[in-house]
Amino acid sequence: MKFAKNVELIASPTKSGCVDVLVPRCLIGNGQDVLGAPIDKEGLSSVQVEWRDGTIRSIKCSEETSNIPTEILLPRFVEPHAHLDKAFSWSRSPNLKGSYQEALAANLNEYQFRSKDEFLFSVEKSLNLALVNGIGAIRSHIDSFGKTAMRDWDLLEIVRTKWREKIFLQFVALVPLDFWQTYEGELLAQKVALNGDLLGGVIAYPFNKKKMFKSLLNLVQLANRLKCDIDLHIDESQSSPAAGLKLLLQVLDRVKNEISITCSHLSSMGLLREKAISNLAKEMAKNKLKVVALPLTNSWLLGRKDRTNLIKRPLAPIFQLQKAGIVVSVGGDNVNDAWFPLSNFDPINLMAFSMPIAHLSPWDRLGLSPFTTSAAHILNLQWDGLIQKGTPADFILLDSNSWVNALSEKPKRKVVVKGEFLNELPNDKNSIFSKFES
Numbered sequence: 508m509k510f511a512k513n514v515e516l517i518a519s520p521t522k523s524g525c526v527d528v529l530v531p532r533c534l535i536g537n538g539q540d541v542l543g544a545p546i547d548k549e550g551l552s553s554v555q556v557e558w559r560d561g562t563i564r565s566i567k568c569s570e571e572t573s574n575i576p577t578e579i580l581l582p583r584f585v586e587p588h589a590h591l592d593k594a595f596s597w598s599r600s601p602n603l604k605g606s607y608q609e610a611l612a613a614n615l616n617e618y619q620f621r622s623k624d625e626f627l628f629s630v631e632k633s634l635n636l637a638l639v640n641g642i643g644a645i646r647s648h649i650d651s652f653g654k655t656a657m658r659d660w661d662l663l664e665i666v667r668t669k670w671r672e673k674i675f676l677q678f679v680a681l682v683p684l685d686f687w688q689t690y691e692g693e694l695l696a697q698k699v700a701l702n703g704d705l706l707g708g709v710i711a712y713p714f715n716k717k718k719m720f721k722s723l724l725n726l727v728q729l730a731n732r733l734k735c736d737i738d739l740h741i742d743e744s745q746s747s748p749a750a751g752l753k754l755l756l757q758v759l760d761r762v763k764n765e766i767s768i769t770c771s772h773l774s775s776m777g778l779l780r781e782k783a784i785s786n787l788a789k790e791m792a793k794n795k796l797k798v799v800a801l802p803l804t805n806s807w808l809l810g811r812k813d814r815t816n817l818i819k820r821p822l823a824p825i826f827q828l829q830k831a832g833i834v835v836s837v838g839g840d841n842v843n844d845a846w847f848p849l850s851n852f853d854p855i856n857l858m859a860f861s862m863p864i865a866h867l868s869p870w871d872r873l874g875l876s877p878f879t880t881s882a883a884h885i886l887n888l889q890w891d892g893l894i895q896k897g898t899p900a901d902f903i904l905l906d907s908n909s910w911v912n913a914l915s916e917k918p919k920r921k922v923v924v925k926g927e928f929l930n931e932l933p934n935d936k937n938s939i940f941s942k943f944e945s
């Protein structure tokens with residue numbers, strides 16, 4: 508198999524550089540290094556960052572304190588929840604009504620006929636965009652319950668190897684939960700565990716409580732036996748708030764769990780009363796559950812009611828979860844498919860659109876962490892994204908001197924991967940993304 512040519516890194520033998528930049532103070536790992544560096548009202552600190560051989564060698568107060576830097580430096584972003592396998596499938600599988608049920612039906616139909624070329628087109632186009640937009644790691648759920656599941660997972664291994672130097676990839680096998688109790692499920696789980704990937708599934712109301720409990724129990728036991736983490740689409744709904752989460756907590760009461768479990772969506776939990784949210788959050792913290800909130804798809808798909816706009820919308824209660832000590836990150840979820848027609852693997856866009864929905868402000872530490880350090884924790888990455896001496900020179904430079912401008916004006920950006928500046932955006936996207944050969 509031959510893959511299309513991709514964005515190249517500029518060859519630089521030293522992989523070195525030095526920039527005077529604005530860095531969010533809460534992303535600077537060691538405060539001692541920048542004592543006395545000025546911090547503006549948006550929490551941006553003027554510092555000088557120097558790197559060599561792909562590693563940051565020093566971070567210190569800018570030499571020319573009179574000149575405010577004109578670029579913001581951020582670590583390369585981590586996308587904690589994507590669907591690379593169906594991105595950009597909108598044209599062959601649209602969902603014009605925008606509801607969850609219609610998205611599901613369109614997805615199932617599209618998956619049935621998804622060819623190898625279509626699968627690779629989605630994955631490669633997504634990765635190319637993610638790279639130039641400044642994403643350095645992605646966890647992607649992969650539809651894995653059809654006759655092409657094994658083929659797709661073999662292809663993903665090739666893709667992962669090919670992209671290893673540019674983007675860290677982690678995959679989650681997305682299946683109906685009871686699939687894990689079948690012989691095929693066991694085979695797939697072994698393959699997934701061997702690759703260091705994750706088991707997934709969907710728990711969305713309405714469901715049969717007894718049957719779902721059994722499926723969940725089996726999944727948690729299977730994952731512990733294979734030492735494989737879990738990431739669930741859970742409570743992506745607008746009724747029976749947190750019904751899936753309550754069931755999961757009951758299961759965790761019954762078994763000894765030593766693997767990490769991520770709850771993606773958890774949207775209906777936000778509809779509960781404050782006391783109930785707080786009690787559940789405490790239970791979640793005790794079980795070390797992690798959360799990925801997905802404001803864009805939740806806002807688009809959920810809370811619809813014919814030609815009536817509802818004011819109350821399901822969304823994970825991010826602040827209350829953070830308060831309970833739970834790691835919460837924000838993901839982009841679907842891109843240009845039946846679940847969500849818009850978006851383009853741009854983390855700056857994701858931040859800009861999430862701000863009004865989730866009230867996450869980039870100048871607050873807990874407003875920025877869901878897009879940076881918490882996302883890195885969810886993927887269990889070696890580097891948490893804090894900028895300090897000894898960490899990778901993996902960052903983006905935004906041509907802007909304030910958060911408000913950066914999130915409003917689509918500023919130019921430069922991406923640095925392991926100390927090297929990435930080339931310009933490919934001029935002809937179509938030629939890059941359309942040349943797959945089997």
Ligand SMILES: [Zn+2]
Nearest residue numbers: 648740840841
């Ligand atoms: Zn999803």
